[in-house]
Amino acid sequence: MRRGKRNMRYVIIGNSAAAVGAIEAIRQYDQDNPITVVADEPHPTYSRPLITYLLGGLVSEERMLYRPPDFYERYEVEPMLGVRVVQVEPQERKLTLAGGGTLSYDKLLIGTGGVPFVPSVPGGDLEGVFTFTRWEDARRMRYFIEAYGVRQAIVVGGGFIGLKTTEGLLARGIKVTIVELADRILSASFDRTASHLVETILRREGVEVRTGTTLQEIIARAGRVDHVILREGERLECDLLVFAIGVQPNTALISRGTGIATNQGILVDDYMRTTAPDVYAAGDVVEALDRLLEVRRTIAIWPLAYRQGYVAGCNMAGAEQEYEGGIPMNSVEVGGVPTISVGITDPQEDGYEVLEEFIREEMVYKKLVLGNNRLVGAILIGDIDRAGIYTGLIRDRANVGGFKNDLLAENFGLISLPRDYRKHLVTGEGIVI
Amino acid sequence: MKRIYVNEEYCIGCRLCEIHCLVQHSRSKKIIKAFKEEIPRALPRVLVEEEGPLSFAMQCRHCAEAPCIEACITEAMHRDDLTGAILCDEERCVGCWMCIMVCPFRAIRRNIEGRKAISKCDLCYGEETPVCVTHCPNEALVYEEREA
Numbered sequence: 382m383r384r385g386k387r388n389m390r391y392v393i394i395g396n397s398a399a400a401v402g403a404i405e406a407i408r409q410y411d412q413d414n415p416i417t418v419v420a421d422e423p424h425p426t427y428s429r430p431l432i433t434y435l436l437g438g439l440v441s442e443e444r445m446l447y448r449p450p451d452f453y454e455r456y457e458v459e460p461m462l463g464v465r466v467v468q469v470e471p472q473e474r475k476l477t478l479a480g481g482g483t484l485s486y487d488k489l490l491i492g493t494g495g496v497p498f499v500p501s502v503p504g505g506d507l508e509g510v511f512t513f514t515r516w517e518d519a520r521r522m523r524y525f526i527e528a529y530g531v532r533q534a535i536v537v538g539g540g541f542i543g544l545k546t547t548e549g550l551l552a553r554g555i556k557v558t559i560v561e562l563a564d565r566i567l568s569a570s571f572d573r574t575a576s577h578l579v580e581t582i583l584r585r586e587g588v589e590v591r592t593g594t595t596l597q598e599i600i601a602r603a604g605r606v607d608h609v610i611l612r613e614g615e616r617l618e619c620d621l622l623v624f625a626i627g628v629q630p631n632t633a634l635i636s637r638g639t640g641i642a643t644n645q646g647i648l649v650d651d652y653m654r655t656t657a658p659d660v661y662a663a664g665d666v667v668e669a670l671d672r673l674l675e676v677r678r679t680i681a682i683w684p685l686a687y688r689q690g691y692v693a694g695c696n697m698a699g700a701e702q703e704y705e706g707g708i709p710m711n712s713v714e715v716g717g718v719p720t721i722s723v724g725i726t727d728p729q730e731d732g733y734e735v736l737e738e739f740i741r742e743e744m745v746y747k748k749l750v751l752g753n754n755r756l757v758g759a760i761l762i763g764d765i766d767r768a769g770i771y772t773g774l775i776r777d778r779a780n781v782g783g784f785k786n787d788l789l790a791e792n793f794g795l796i797s798l799p800r801d802y803r804k805h806l807v808t809g810e811g812i813v814i
Numbered sequence: 815m816k817r818i819y820v821n822e823e824y825c826i827g828c829r830l831c832e833i834h835c836l837v838q839h840s841r842s843k844k845i846i847k848a849f850k851e852e853i854p855r856a857l858p859r860v861l862v863e864e865e866g867p868l869s870f871a872m873q874c875r876h877c878a879e880a881p882c883i884e885a886c887i888t889e890a891m892h893r894d895d896l897t898g899a900i901l902c903d904e905e906r907c908v909g910c911w912m913c914i915m916v917c918p919f920r921a922i923r924r925n926i927e928g929r930k931a932i933s934k935c936d937l938c939y940g941e942e943t944p945v946c947v948t949h950c951p952n953e954a955l956v957y958e959e960r961e962a
Binding site for chain 2: 428430431439444446683687688691710712717723766767769773776796797
């Protein structure tokens, strides 16, 4: 461990996966200089993806923490929680806090995450209408559900967040209707076959799925949400409504004149540096490298937020580390059926090869997408055992031309991979072949 | 740290490693009870892959940079301070399967009997040597410290 002089201050805005990744990286290389974490949420770092499990009563409040209670102490971090940053001034290397205080930094990480996307609908501000991205949202929803005996809910959005929310509500015995604007659920990560299979599974669980439509208006009774009117005029009853469409980068802090370039999200280079000196950014707020598409875009998933934060932290502490790019991926279980999607799963352009297996009666669907003899995407429903092998092949851009006919074989495994690739996989880490 | 290394040319595909792993992770740790009486039956955390004359046993590699830990949303998956082994606190695991999605070794399995959680090699925590290694009849599995 390097022991240096106390001559600079790290400041991190945000307290989620990217912040934790950065803290753990910085302390690997620098045990001396102070780190301050500023976040508007009052909680110690917690697992955001667990809020749907908390809603469903599948984890307790105590189990929400993402790191042990002594984390800040152990890593010598000064937490300023429940404190909102209102302005970033890279020229002055300082932050202005709500209430007027300021905070100076030498190295800054912006990890402000995403804000829920909410379409503008009349009635969107009624009691009983929720967004669902924070611990507090789960608490408020649970309170509302218990206080008013909620029995039926509408989830707006049929993507991963919508489905996770649906699972949470189902676990509480609440009947759910999903309203999705696209003509099928999970349209961003699944192909048509997979979407329809998941819709079938949802219906089996008693979930109603309305696709190709949206809310016209949310109507109240006695001050609380009572029903909605869909675009086509149909009326759906509900005691609770959740907007679970997704998140967009929370760039509210990055006003013009800060010198921090943004598109939809904050632009970062391969070292997670923004365009302002000594200002880094990571997590759902950035547009970072997509390893497959080789473009910069937001991929708002937990493991990438941690990884980007980790890379940023290394570079902030002076240990050069390159971000290798991320691949979109997600895992969600619907009605006891596990599903995973990785990478490019439904290419519309020519030049891709598709391998498929579909056993409808067993709810099993597997699809692999190859481009130029390289695996670029996978959909797995019902049987996810080999998901990680496929993810590894996608990440490594391995040439699968020599064994592509084995990829979906019943006994496909590491043994099917060329000896050299197996060796590469495990070099120095455990297996000798 | 000490790790399990695999010599695939020595593996005879007998699957004794799987059987002893299952027994070790059963409640009774007794082979007949583990197979006959314990319901649900424990899962082996090592898997023998076989194709023609080639076979080898594969379990968690306890990676130095572990994608399963980065992907875990609950901190159930963690590195043991003492041994460096990657362990999963199955009580904290919520069965989101993110680790299965990222483990290139297929070393993590779903355990859906009872409470959902993952199941993986713990290097037989507390034992001198993992049981798959002690019971391997041909030294296809060895447990040792090597230079990285």
